[in-house]
Amino acid sequence: MTHVDVARLKDHVGKPVTVRGWLYNCRSKGKIHFLQVRDGSGMVQAVLVKGVLADADFERVGKLGQESSLEVDGTVREDVRSPSGVELDVTGVRPIQDVKDYPIALQEHGPDFLLQNRHLWLRSRKQHAVMRIRSRIETAIRGFFDDRGFTLVDAPIFTPSACEGTTTLFEVKYFDDDKAYLTQSGQLYMEAAAMALGKVYCFGPVFRAEKSKTRKHLTEFWMLEPEIAYGTLEDVMDISEALIVHIFSEVLRTCRQELATLERDVTKLEDVARGGFPRVTYAEAAKILVDMNSGFVPGNDFGAPDEQALATHFGRPVFIHRWPAEIKAFYMKRDPNDPSLALGVDMIAPEGYGEIIGGGQRAEDLDFLLEQIKLHQLPQEAFEWYLDLRRYGTVPHAGFGLGLERTVAWVTGREHIRECIPFPRMLYRIYP
RNA sequence: UCCCCAGUAGCUCAAUGGUAGAGUAGGUGACUGUUAAUCACUUGGUUGUAGGUUCGAGCCCUACCUGGGGAGCCA
Structure with a gap:
C-alpha cells in the first residue's frame, strides 16, 4: 500500500x-x-x-x-x-x-501551561495553522525580493557594538577578553552590502535585551531588512506597501484552510491586499491626535496609545513619515526642505498590531554623520567601516525593517506575538 | 525598572470567614455516523511559600515566589 x-x-x-x-x-x-x-x-x-x-x-x-x-x-x-x-x-x-496522559487536552489552557509545553502545543490545530502561514509569509517575502532583483545577504549575529546605540543588547564573551553583542539589526551591514550589490535584503533573527513584557515583544525575533542603493524615502513606502500587498495576497491565495481554522476575518485581509495605504507626515498625524484631545504632546514620539489611536482613526495600514530628527536614529537623512525633520517612516498596522515596519532614507554625507556620531556620543572608531561607505562612492540609499512575528500575528489574527514564532524567547522564559 | 491582575485536582475553573466542588483528562462499562460525541460509575487535593488576624482562613492582612497584562523601549 x-x-x-x-x-x-x-x-x-x-x-x-x-x-x-x-x-x-x-x-x-x-x-x-x-x-x-x-x-x-x-x-x-x-x-x-x-x-x-x-x-x-x-x-x-x-x-x-x-x-x-x-x-x-x-x-x-x-x-x-x-x-x-x-x-x-x-x-x-x-x-x-500507545500514548497515555498527553498533557494538552482538547480544551482551553492558560498561557503559562501552553508555553511550558510549546513543543507539544505546536501540534494543535491553530498552532499548526499559524506555523504554516508563517512559512508561507517567509516564502512570499523571499519571492518578492528575488523577483525584483534583490540579493539575499546574511548579516552577522555577533556584532562588536550597538547598531543604533539605543536599545539594550545581549552581551556575550568573545574569545579571550573581548565582548560581543547579539545583533539587534542587520541594517548597517546591509548598507555596506547595498553599495556592493545594489539591492539587498537580510532576513534573520535579531535580539533585544529590553525587559519588555507585552503581547508585541519578544527578546528574539525575525526581521526582514531590505536596503536599496540610490533608494529614497518614497521608494521605501512604495516597496513596503507592495510587499505587504504581496504577503497578504499570497496568504489569501494559498492558506484559506489555515485562515478558516484560525477563524480569521478574511475581509480584513482582502482590504489590506488592495493596497493604497494612506501616507501622512508626522505633523499631520500629530494634528489628528491633538484634534482628538488624546493628551498627545506634539514633538514627542508616539506612545502605544497614540499609535493605537492613529491605527483606529485610519482603519488601514498607515505610513507616517518625516519625523522630528531628535527622536529618530543618528543615521537618518534630514529632509532638505526642513532639516529638523528626519526622512524616516513607520507603518502602523490596523487592529492593534502596531508598528510593523520602520525605515527611511539614510544619511549619505560624511560630515553630517561624523557630527551625529559625536552628538549621540557614539564611539567613532567602531563606526569607521560604516563611515568608509560615505568616503568611497557614497550615494543616496534607503531601507526598512519588517518584524516577521508582528506581521504573522496581524495576518493570522493572533492576540499575542508569542504564538507566531515556533519557540518564543521572552522575558524570563527560555524553555523549551 | 514601574503600575495593575491572578495563583484551588494533570488541565480549565467554582466555593457569604463555617464539612474543598464541577467540567475535562485518566480508569471501568454502554452505544453502528461521531465532529472538543453522548450516557452511567470511578480514581484524583500540603488551596504558590512563610508569617499574622480570628473560636475558625481557599477567602482578610504582610512579605516573598511564579505567571499574566500594561508603561517605557522598539519591530
Missing part, C-alpha cells in the same frame, strides 16, 4: 492508501471508531468498523490515547460530511506507540 500525505488524499479516491501520523482524537460509538488522524499535512477521519479487524485489535485501537503514533491503512472515500471532503475506510491499523 502506498503512503500518501493526508493533504493529497483527495487525489486517491477509491484507492487503498497508508496514512502515517498521530491520533488527534478518537470518538468511539460502540461498533465504530472514528479516528481523527493528523500527519502534519492535514487531518482525516478514519472510520473503523467492528469486524474488519480481530475483536481484540478493534478494542485496542479504541483505547489508543491522544497523540498515539500510528499507521492506518484504508480506502479513500469521498464524503460530504467531512470538512476535507474525504474519509478513510480503515482496513488496518498499526499502532507505533
Whole structure:
C-alpha cells in the first residue's frame, strides 16, 4: 500500500492508501471508531468498523490515547460530511506507540501551561495553522525580493557594538577578553552590502535585551531588512506597501484552510491586499491626535496609545513619515526642505498590531554623520567601516525593517506575538 | 525598572470567614455516523511559600515566589 500525505488524499479516491501520523482524537460509538488522524499535512477521519479487524485489535485501537503514533491503512472515500471532503475506510491499523496522559487536552489552557509545553502545543490545530502561514509569509517575502532583483545577504549575529546605540543588547564573551553583542539589526551591514550589490535584503533573527513584557515583544525575533542603493524615502513606502500587498495576497491565495481554522476575518485581509495605504507626515498625524484631545504632546514620539489611536482613526495600514530628527536614529537623512525633520517612516498596522515596519532614507554625507556620531556620543572608531561607505562612492540609499512575528500575528489574527514564532524567547522564559 | 491582575485536582475553573466542588483528562462499562460525541460509575487535593488576624482562613492582612497584562523601549 502506498503512503500518501493526508493533504493529497483527495487525489486517491477509491484507492487503498497508508496514512502515517498521530491520533488527534478518537470518538468511539460502540461498533465504530472514528479516528481523527493528523500527519502534519492535514487531518482525516478514519472510520473503523467492528469486524474488519480481530475483536481484540478493534478494542485496542479504541483505547489508543491522544497523540498515539500510528499507521492506518484504508480506502479513500469521498464524503460530504467531512470538512476535507474525504474519509478513510480503515482496513488496518498499526499502532507505533500507545500514548497515555498527553498533557494538552482538547480544551482551553492558560498561557503559562501552553508555553511550558510549546513543543507539544505546536501540534494543535491553530498552532499548526499559524506555523504554516508563517512559512508561507517567509516564502512570499523571499519571492518578492528575488523577483525584483534583490540579493539575499546574511548579516552577522555577533556584532562588536550597538547598531543604533539605543536599545539594550545581549552581551556575550568573545574569545579571550573581548565582548560581543547579539545583533539587534542587520541594517548597517546591509548598507555596506547595498553599495556592493545594489539591492539587498537580510532576513534573520535579531535580539533585544529590553525587559519588555507585552503581547508585541519578544527578546528574539525575525526581521526582514531590505536596503536599496540610490533608494529614497518614497521608494521605501512604495516597496513596503507592495510587499505587504504581496504577503497578504499570497496568504489569501494559498492558506484559506489555515485562515478558516484560525477563524480569521478574511475581509480584513482582502482590504489590506488592495493596497493604497494612506501616507501622512508626522505633523499631520500629530494634528489628528491633538484634534482628538488624546493628551498627545506634539514633538514627542508616539506612545502605544497614540499609535493605537492613529491605527483606529485610519482603519488601514498607515505610513507616517518625516519625523522630528531628535527622536529618530543618528543615521537618518534630514529632509532638505526642513532639516529638523528626519526622512524616516513607520507603518502602523490596523487592529492593534502596531508598528510593523520602520525605515527611511539614510544619511549619505560624511560630515553630517561624523557630527551625529559625536552628538549621540557614539564611539567613532567602531563606526569607521560604516563611515568608509560615505568616503568611497557614497550615494543616496534607503531601507526598512519588517518584524516577521508582528506581521504573522496581524495576518493570522493572533492576540499575542508569542504564538507566531515556533519557540518564543521572552522575558524570563527560555524553555523549551 | 514601574503600575495593575491572578495563583484551588494533570488541565480549565467554582466555593457569604463555617464539612474543598464541577467540567475535562485518566480508569471501568454502554452505544453502528461521531465532529472538543453522548450516557452511567470511578480514581484524583500540603488551596504558590512563610508569617499574622480570628473560636475558625481557599477567602482578610504582610512579605516573598511564579505567571499574566500594561508603561517605557522598539519591530
